[in-house]
Amino acid sequence: MPGEQDGEVSKMNILELQNINKFFGQGANRVHVLKGINLTVEKGDFVAIIGQSGSGKSTLMNIIGCLDTPTSGSYRINGIEAGKMDRDQLAELRSRTFGFIFQRYNLLTSLNARENAALPAIYLGMGAEERTQRAVELLKRLELGNKLRNKPNELSGGQQQRVSIARALMNGGEIILADEPTGALDSKSGEMVMEIIKGLHKQGHTIILVTHDSKIAAQASRIIEIKDGEIVSDERKTSDFYKIEEEVRKFKRSKLETFxxxxxxxxxxxxxxxxxxxxxxxxxxxxxxxxxxxxxxxxxxxxxxxxxxxEQINSMGTNTIDIMPGSGFGDMRSGKVKTLKVSDSDYLSKQGFIDNSTPSVSGSGTLVYGNTSSTAQLKGVGASFFDVKGHKIALGRIFTQDEVNNIASVVVIDHNTKKEVFADNPNPIGEIVIFNKKPLKIIGVTEEENNPGPRADAMNLWVPYTTAMYKINGSTDINTITVKISDKVNSQVAETSIENILTSLHGKKDFFMINSDSIKQxxxxxxxxxxxxxxxxxxxxxxxxxxxxxxxxxxxxxxxxxxxxxxxxxxxxxxxxxxxxxxxxxxxxxxxxxxxxxxxxxxxxxxxxxxxxxxxxxxxxxxxxxxxxxxxxxxxxxxxxxxxxxxxxxxxxxxxx
Ligand SMILES: Nc1ncnc2c1ncn2[C@@H]1O[C@H](COP(=O)(O)OP(=O)(O)OP(=O)(O)O)[C@@H](O)[C@H]1O
Ligand SMILES: [Mg+2]
Incomplete structure (x- = not known):
């Protein structure tokens, strides 16, 4: 309703400044820029602030727009003291109440006209589609319908200023603050911008315009002149107040959607x-x-x-403890101490926490087959040895407990032996070999070792430990007792138990242990x-x-x-x-x-x-x-x-x- 006056609205002071002072700088450089400014602005007014360069116009404008804070004094917006608001509330004011038009446009160079105009609505929590639509509408009204996708550097000064006006109106722009809006424009573009601003006044926007040009100021309803930070004149020319019809400033979204x-x-x-x-x-x-x-x-x-x-450690056998005679590897008498007996192994195998126990004796000797003769390692072991040590059978079988008990002349050979001695025979099971002049019948061949130790090509033979003792070595000394601990038992606890059991059997500790689990750990x-x-x-x-x-x-x-x-x-x-x-x-x-x-x-x-x-x-x-x-x-x-x-x-x- 252009021209329609509204007496009610005109009485409302939308902005009230009381004794506003602003200082810049510190100490000797301290300058008093605004000196006790008192000013009230009514809703729907069109105020021009005029004054010479350096008189403090922009400083005052920035305080009014809550971009800056006064050093002292009271500033109320719609009756609410600005000094008491926190930063978020001030941001909310800048978003919903004020619309800025700067002398140098201040558009974001990376965004096009439409995006620049739409920017304030983001901080209102408006969806992309809605805000783009509104931005396009505003730009079209400002005759920029054909420049929607142009970036600021592709627009003339006047066009950029109109984009910034659209941006100021995006969230409603109840109070439009324009600091030298025509300052950077030629006179024709300047006139166009002034026409738009006057139009906005007629639509009910409260306008505060800063200028040093008295011809521009003359188009406002009220002219305030400031000089050296003080208001020297305040003159009303017309009193046309209009009622705002904008709906946008009422825009509300849920917190979640806004976020x-x-x-x-x-x-x-x-x-x-x-x-x-x-x-x-x-x-x-x-x-x-x-x-x-x-x-x-x-x-x-x-x-x-x-x-x-x-993997290498696991190939040593899982969860086993080797018990050896003497006090340790360094024991000089190690080879000569004979403190372990088959009965120790038998006794241990009866313990609940031990799955099985196998004694072993070892020695090297000559292996003869046909006309080949080679050096081989022979180990006398129990039937459970293969399981404990994780040796797998490739051919034939391992020996049985009966064969151990009966001192049977049977032997399990390893992959190396088969390769060396039976190069041409894919299945040497049942063949007879001679070890240290004693005949032994081959009953099994083990698989090739995945992780052969340091003696990778040594030939290994396994016979029942009874056979090794009574038929081959002729002595009942054993070198090692290998114990497999039950999975449910902690290996440290098992080690201590074994130590206690054997120590009490022997009356003293005349053995030492190697725990594969502790090595692993x-x-x-x-x-x-x-x-x-x-x-x-x-x-x-x-x-x-x-x-x-x-x-x-x-x-x-x-x-x-x-x-x-x-x-x-x-x-x-x-x-x-x-x-x-x-x-x-x-x-x-x-x-x-x-x-x-x-x-x-x-x-x-x-x-x-x-x-x-x-x-x-x-x-x-x-x-x-x-x-x-x-x-x-x-x-x-x-x-x-x-x-x-x-x-x-x-x-x-x-x-x-
Ligand atoms: N950040 C600041 N630090 C120190 N002094 C400042 C600062 N900002 C402004 N001033 C000083 O305050 C005074 C008023 O500056 P202001 O920008 O308000 O003037 P103006 O009236 O807008 O001038 P113009 O018409 O040239 O834009 C000037 O003397 C200026 O040097
Ligand atoms: Mg200025």
Missing amino acids: KYRFAESFSMSIHAILANKMRSLLTMLGIIIGIASVVSVVALGNASQAKIM TVESATNTMKFLIASIAVISLIVGGIGVMNIMLVSVTERTREIGIRMAIGAKQADILQQFLIEAILICLVGGFMGVALSLLIGFGFNTFSEEFGMIFSTASIVLALVCSTGIGIVFGYMPAKNASNLNPIDALASE
């Missing part, structure tokens, strides 16, 4: 920022890539070597220590990578300080800014993390193809941990720069070049 749209915006801004500096982002990621790749690869290599060592803990050590070194490279990320984020914040200022001026809260930079840091680290994992998988693939000895073993846990780590690095090292950015004062951020 969703804001988060989506922060996310897409971060991607924008990363892609805008591809090379720089990649170089920053490189630190993370190398860090993650080295951690994951080192852990995989560690796993592989540990698995290899454990020792090796495991040694390799774990090694793995931890190398991984810590790799972690250092991760930290270095993280510092790189922090560095680049600090640069990014510095570069985009002005953008931060603009976003804050149109309603971004601290959390929005924090979120945007934090997401950016996390994204860089996470993408770097994924690339690092991919790189190490690639290294692993190459390694496993060329190395037959052993392959890298990747664990899902280490990969997940690596990705969690890289996200963590993003958060830890990105937080400080992001926090810095969000703590910026809107006016300081805006003033930066």
Whole structure:
């Protein structure tokens, strides 16, 4: 209803400034820029503030728009004291109540006209479709319907200023604050902008316009002149107040939806920022890539070597304890001490915690078959020996307890013996060989050893220990008792029990024990220590990578300080800014993390193809941990720069070049 006056509305003071003072600088440089300003602005008014350069117009305008704070005095908006509001409430005001039009437009250069105009609605929590539609509508009204997709550098000054007017109106713009809106424009574009502003006044927007041009000021309803920070004249020309018809400022969304749209915006801004500096982002990621790749690869290599060592240890037999005569390997009399007896083994095998126990005697001698003769190791063992030591049978069978009891002349030969002696005979079962002049019948052949020890090509023969004692060696001395401990029993406990049992049987401790389980534990803990050590070194490279990320984020914040200022001026809260930079840091680290994992998988693939000895073993846990780590690095090292950015004062951020 243009021209329709509304007496009710005109009485409402929308802005009230009382004794506002503003100082800049410290100590000797301290200047008093605003000196006790008293000013009230009514709803629907059109106020021009005029004055010479340096008189304090912009300073006053920034305080009115809550971009800056006064040093002293009271400032009320709709009756609410601005000094008592927190930063989020001020952001809310800038978002919903004020619409800024700057002399230098202050559009975001990376966004096109439509996106720039739509920007404030993001901080209102409006969905993409809805806000684009509204932005297009506003731009069309401002005769920019054909420039929707142009970036600021593809627009003339006048067109850019109209985009910024559309942006000011996006969230309603109840109070339009225009600081020299025509200052950078030629007279024709300037006139067009002034026509638009006058039109807005007629639609009910409260307008505060700063200018040093008295011809422009003359178009307002009220002219306030300031000089050296003081109001020197305040003159009303017309009193046309209009009622606002805008609906947008009533726009409300649920908290969750608002968060969703804001988060989506922060996310897409971060991607924008990363892609805008591809090379720089990649170089920053490189630190993370190398860090993650080295951690994951080192852990995989560690796993592989540990698995290899454990495999070798496991081939010694699982959970066995070897009991030997003497006081240790270093015992000089070891060969001569004969303290273990078959009865000891029998006694032990009756214990509940022992699965079985087998004595063994050993010796070397000459093995003769046909006209071949060779040196071989002979071991007299019990029937359970093969099971205990994990030797598997390839051909025939192992000997039975009956054969042990009956001192049978049977022998199990190993793969080496079969290869040497029976090169042409695929099945030597049933053949008779002569060992130390005693005939033995072959009943079984063991499988080739996966992990032959130091004597890989030695020929091994196994006979019942009774046969070895009574038929071959002619003595009942035994070298070792090998005990297999029940799976349910702790091997340390078993070791102590055996020690107690044998010590009480013998009256003293005249034997020593080798526990395969303790060897396993020792090796495991040694390799774990090694793995931890190398991984810590790799972690250092991760930290270095993280510092790189922090560095680049600090640069990014510095570069985009002005953008931060603009976003804050149109309603971004601290959390929005924090979120945007934090997401950016996390994204860089996470993408770097994924690339690092991919790189190490690639290294692993190459390694496993060329190395037959052993392959890298990747664990899902280490990969997940690596990705969690890289996200963590993003958060830890990105937080400080992001926090810095969000703590910026809107006016300081805006003033930066
Ligand atoms: N951040 C600041 N630190 C120190 N002094 C400042 C700062 N901002 C403004 N001033 C000083 O305050 C005074 C008023 O500045 P302001 O920008 O408000 O002037 P103005 O009236 O808008 O001038 P113009 O018409 O040139 O834009 C100037 O003397 C200026 O030097
Ligand atoms: Mg100024």
